[in-house]
Amino acid sequence: MKKKLILLFSISTISLPAFCQTYITDVTVVDVEKQQLMPHQTVTITGDIITGIQSSEKIKIPASATIIDGKGKFLMPGMTDAHIHFFQSGGLYTRPDGLDLRKYRPYRDEINWLHNNMEDLLRRYTQNGITTVVDVGSTNHFLQQRDSFENKSYAPYIHMTGPLITSFESPEFDSLKDDGPFSLVSTAEEGKKMVQQELPFHPDFIKVWYIVNEDTEDSIETTAKKFEPVFKAIVSEAHKNNLKVAVHATERFTAQLAAEDGCDYLVHEVDDNLITDDFIQLLKTKNIIVCPTLIVEDGYDNTFGQRNNYSFYDLTKSNPEAIGSLMDLKHLPDTAYINKLKSWVNGRMSIDNHIDSVRMANLKKMSDAGITIVAGTDAGNTGTQHASSYITELKDMKAAGMSNWQILRSATINPAKIFNKENITGSIVVGKKADMILLDANPVDSLDNLTKIALVFHKGAIIDPDTLIKETPLALVERQVNGFNARNMDAFLEPYSNDAQFYAFPDRPFDRPFIKGKENMRKNYAQLFKIAPNLHCEIKQRIIQSNFIIDKEHITGIDGPPVDGTVIYEIEDNKIKKAYFIQ
Numbered sequence: 342m343k344k345k346l347i348l349l350f351s352i353s354t355i356s357l358p359a360f361c362q363t364y365i366t367d368v369t370v371v372d373v374e375k376q377q378l379m380p381h382q383t384v385t386i387t388g389d390i391i392t393g394i395q396s397s398e399k400i401k402i403p404a405s406a407t408i409i410d411g412k413g414k415f416l417m418p419g420m421t422d423a424h425i426h427f428f429q430s431g432g433l434y435t436r437p438d439g440l441d442l443r444k445y446r447p448y449r450d451e452i453n454w455l456h457n458n459m460e461d462l463l464r465r466y467t468q469n470g471i472t473t474v475v476d477v478g479s480t481n482h483f484l485q486q487r488d489s490f491e492n493k494s495y496a497p498y499i500h501m502t503g504p505l506i507t508s509f510e511s512p513e514f515d516s517l518k519d520d521g522p523f524s525l526v527s528t529a530e531e532g533k534k535m536v537q538q539e540l541p542f543h544p545d546f547i548k549v550w551y552i553v554n555e556d557t558e559d560s561i562e563t564t565a566k567k568f569e570p571v572f573k574a575i576v577s578e579a580h581k582n583n584l585k586v587a588v589h590a591t592e593r594f595t596a597q598l599a600a601e602d603g604c605d606y607l608v609h610e611v612d613d614n615l616i617t618d619d620f621i622q623l624l625k626t627k628n629i630i631v632c633p634t635l636i637v638e639d640g641y642d643n644t645f646g647q648r649n650n651y652s653f654y655d656l657t658k659s660n661p662e663a664i665g666s667l668m669d670l671k672h673l674p675d676t677a678y679i680n681k682l683k684s685w686v687n688g689r690m691s692i693d694n695h696i697d698s699v700r701m702a703n704l705k706k707m708s709d710a711g712i713t714i715v716a717g718t719d720a721g722n723t724g725t726q727h728a729s730s731y732i733t734e735l736k737d738m739k740a741a742g743m744s745n746w747q748i749l750r751s752a753t754i755n756p757a758k759i760f761n762k763e764n765i766t767g768s769i770v771v772g773k774k775a776d777m778i779l780l781d782a783n784p785v786d787s788l789d790n791l792t793k794i795a796l797v798f799h800k801g802a803i804i805d806p807d808t809l810i811k812e813t814p815l816a817l818v819e820r821q822v823n824g825f826n827a828r829n830m831d832a833f834l835e836p837y838s839n840d841a842q843f844y845a846f847p848d849r850p851f852d853r854p855f856i857k858g859k860e861n862m863r864k865n866y867a868q869l870f871k872i873a874p875n876l877h878c879e880i881k882q883r884i885i886q887s888n889f890i891i892d893k894e895h896i897t898g899i900d901g902p903p904v905d906g907t908v909i910y911e912i913e914d915n916k917i918k919k920a921y922f923i924q
């Protein structure tokens with residue numbers, strides 16, 4: 342009898358009824374718990390549960406089943422980014438306390454953009470194999486929005502806290518009410534009340550900033566000790582309500598107090614001192630999980646120092662508006678201020694390298710000692726992109742000395758332990774959720790293979806990741822501008838069709854394009870990208886008219902005076918087909 346065979350290229354998203362069975366045949370299972378590969382397995386999914394893992398030779402497949410050919414492919418658990426923020430875009434205007442550019446973009450616009458684009462960001466996570474996210478500092482409004490994604494197969498599982506409770510708040514975030522990401526606390530009674538105030542919004546846990554205010558004359562120890570009774574009250578109230586407590590504490594001293602006083606999850610690692618064996622022992626005894634977040638500070642430094650060097654992957658997988666905004670520093674009018682920031686940040690590099698090396702050494706030590714390490718990016722902070730920055734974080738963990746197996750565990754089974762879900766998800770075991778990604782290449786050989794995703798199995802659906810993002814004409818044009826500004830030829834050309842044509846008015850009329858085809862564009866732009874390190878295109882004005890985007894462009898960083906021109910982009914079949922230049 343002919344079986345229902347699913348060809349990989351024909352899937353967009355298939356949602357299967359609970360009783361339907363899917364067989365992934367002859368696949369190599371990545372067993373993150375035993376740290377071994379199991380070749381030639383057939384994995385059975387019923388609804389959204391893994392109901393069988395057997396040697397492919399022995400298995401009989403019922404005629405009614407859906408079959409996915411897993412030959413030559415690798416099946417691993419869906420990944421988790423254990424530290425993100427939906428109230429931050431990853432763009433330039435998202436943290437006015439870091440760089441205040443509210444006169445160019447009001448903070449309200451940024452927050453509105455984030456609510457409007459939450460679905461887009463969620464789709465990007467799933468597209469990149471991240472099927473669970475942990476938002477460790479959010480707002481009441483985002484908690485409400487979270488609930489609307491619960492049954493959507495394109496959206497990862499979301500664990501989210503409310504506004505984070507802190508002894509310190511920057512004035513830029515004052516009076517935002519339910520859009521405020523911080524709750525300022527000064528007494529134990531207030532701490533208890535703030536936990537209670539979050540409860541109606543159903544947070545999945547409570548987050549505390551254990552931050553020592555550097556403005557006081559007291560020592561770190563004295564300031565940290567002063568906050569301890571408040572912290573204890575928050576932990577006690579959270580635990581009373583069965584909520585775990587995640588803590589930001591990056592000094593050795595505050596991290597120790599947090600650990601002693603009931604913290605469950607440290608969302609960053611210690612970076613002011615090399616950690617000692619006593620501290621490791623404390624983490625172990627208390628069963629505390631640690632997220633290193635290695636890349637987030639580089640994101641700020643590279644943006645403010647104007648030395649971002651995004652990869653093709655970043656430029657094509659992240660939200661184009663968010664990543665594109667980082668390049669605005671090249672044209673914002675506050676030249677003196679921005680240049681000062683640039684040289685200050687670049688001059689600070691040597692100190693940062695020191696902190697980086699402390700972080701790397703501490704991570705290696707914790708990982709070797711068997712502390713539960715989870716991978717998290719702190720995405721949303723300026724320069725750290727939702728979804729696409731995850732792979733950079735994993736590679737930094739590798740640079741710190743962790744093995745690929747350890748990193749794969751930190752991306753899968755370890756984060757399941759944050760919320761005691763390790764018996765439900767995080768590895769490929771019969772009875773667990775069928776929350777998995779099918780890869781075209783072996784992730785144990787190279788972390789880059791985590792980007793080669795053929796299919797995502799999530800919430801009972803089988804998803805082709807290429808179909809998750811709705812490509813709009815605007816997104817295509819934005820991505821080619823970003824590629825141009827990054828002088829990344831492949832990213833610049835990617836939105837164009839292979840036979841794209843460029844016309845110039847008034848010199849070259851419609852029938853005579855001055856460039857024909859993508860490969861000729863590559864030749865044409867190669868020299869410019871090579872010799873113009875400050876090349877920058879600013880969009881002065883934009884009109885969006887169905888499948889046409891009309892941009893008024895101002896190009897600097899080239900030999901001679903800036904060039905002003907208008908370009909009409911014509912989009913057809915999800916690619917830029919023609920571009921008309923008017924100068």
Ligand SMILES: [Zn+2]
Binds near residue numbers: 424426477478719
């Ligand atoms: Zn964070």
